Amino acid sequence: MPKNVSKGANTAARAIQKIGFAIFLLIGMFFLNLSNGSVGIELSSFDDILFQKLPEEHHYYFVFYDLRLPKALAAVLVGLGLSQCGLLMQTYFRNILAGPDILGVSAGASLGVAVYILVDMDSTHPLATLGMVFMAFLGSMAVLLLLILVAARLQSGHALLLGGVLLASFASSATSLLEFFAPPDALQRYGIWSMGTLGGLNYNELGVLAAVILLAVFVLPFCYKNLNALQMGVFYAQSLGVNVRALRVGMLLLSCVITATITAFCGPISFIGVMVPQMARLLLKTSDHRLLMPCSGILGAFILLFCDFLAHSPLKTPVLPLNVLTALLAAPFLVWIIWKGYR
Secondary structure, rough: OOOOOHHHHHHHHHHHHHHHHHHHHHHHHHHHHOOOOOOOOOHHHHHHHOOOOOOOHHHHHHHHHHHHHHHHHHHHHHHHHHHHHHHHHHHHHOOOOOOOOOOOHHHHHHHHHHHHHHHOOOOOOOHHHHHHHHHHHHHHHHHHHHHHHHHHHHOOOHHHHHHHHHHHHHHHHHHHHHHHHHHHHHHHHHHHOOOOOOOOOOHHHHHHHHHHHHHHHHHHHHHHHHHHHOOOOOHHHHOOOOOHHHHHHHHHHHHHHHHHHHHHHOOOOHHHHHHHHHHHHHHHHHOOHHHHHHHHHHHHHHHHHHHHHHHOOOOHHOOOOOHHHHHHHHHHHHHHHHHHHOO
């Protein structure tokens, strides 16, 4: 066997081992989240709860099935979706700092939701969530289209990041203007939504969220080869017969649908899409999407479960906003990534 082939096989084997270990950590954090909260549930009690060995009126059933389990499943789905979305954007723009929040896509989705909630629309209707998803999709798609125009015009990664920051600032300013003129009850609903939360989802909403994200994740394995070619450059991908235009349109649609759905259901969750793909690259030491995509999804789910665990843990204080913890975790890591890159 040629030496480079053997080295590549060993690298892939080590990466698969690391992914397996990450899955083990994810499972452990998932069960730790189920047991953590103001009402502690011992891990030894899970058998009694799952197989209904306790009395039907026992409060553990409500805490476990109505509060903890939907929140933990939402953390896994949101972490999985945002990490995949971030990796797609970084591949599309060929910029390691690209992501739904850095490029303003999340701000655009938030503006769409703000229009729905604050402009006196019936956000309490049973189908209101679908309307919020649609408006969030329109907002995120508008920002992405503007970013594509900026990238095509200026051909600069720095200009792209600056354009994303400016678009995010514009969307945030427009949202603040809507808040200023909004009625008090709509303003209260929007304020609670904007803090970002994994709780409060019922199983019907969780099913819609799971359907969108898992469908996107199911499609992605068919694109790994083309994504690997695209990150080497447009001309290289075209020389291999890749339909670059169709691939890019698909990447944008997937990114917008994922970001919009997550933002509508859980509010703006910051920095996961930017940070997690970088963690996967550092862990695996590869740029192969066949390994990066699953590893990013696992790490994204783990990081969000970990942040939610911290939000409910420290010294029995009130539940901390999720975005505060994701920002505290991501900001030093991204500063280190930038410093290392420039050095």
